Amino acid sequence: MEVNRAEEGDGTFSDLHAQLATLALRTDGKLRSFLRRFERDPQLVDDLVQDVYVEVLKSLRNFGGRSCLESWIFGVAQNVGRQHVAKAVAHRARFVDMDMEDGPADTRGAPDVLHIVALQQRLRLVDQKMRAMPEALSSTFEAYIEEGLTYEQAAKSLSIPIGTVRSRIFRVRELVQDC
Secondary structure: OOOOOOOOOOOOHHHHHHHHHHHHHHHHHHHHHHHOOOOOOHHHHHHHHHHHHHHHHHHHHHOOOOOOHHHHHHHHHHHHHHHHHHHHHHHHHHHHHHHHHOOOOOOOOOOOHHHHHHHHHHHHHHHHHHHHOOHHHHHHHHHHHHOOOOHHHHHHHHOOOHHHHHHHHHHHHHHHHOO
16 A cells, blocks of 8 residues: 555645554554564553554654655654664663672573573574565565565566466575574
8 A cells, every 4th residue: 555645635745644544453463463573461462553653653754755655654663663672672671780799689480681692692583684685585475464465466566477486485594594
């Protein structure tokens, strides 16, 4: 769904809001599923969904229409998810530091800071590999994962054979598997 101000309504900013509302209803499940990669708690996922739409509304005037509105929203969602993880890690680390000031603390059930740091490093490595991927791999991966298309739909969307989609997704998985 591309935003085309000339095609819908009178071309005003409110048209974008209407399109966004329609898109939000249509993609709510995919967006929640996508954000569960960053947070498992359903209530916090609800908060992240709201954060995404707040950020989208704040930035909507900057949307140039060079891409699909849905893809742009998922890019915003990815940034919101990354910021959420970074804040959560910083928050947990701050509490661990405060516990250390008072002496040894009972750490049963507390997050392991080294584990969190290792996960952050893995996420950075995966992100680096994803950014360094050839365009053909990244466009196929975006169609399949970020847009939630099936192999068949991605093949049609990209005008390539389904076998090519399968092999590219396999190669992307191989690239990030050693992270």
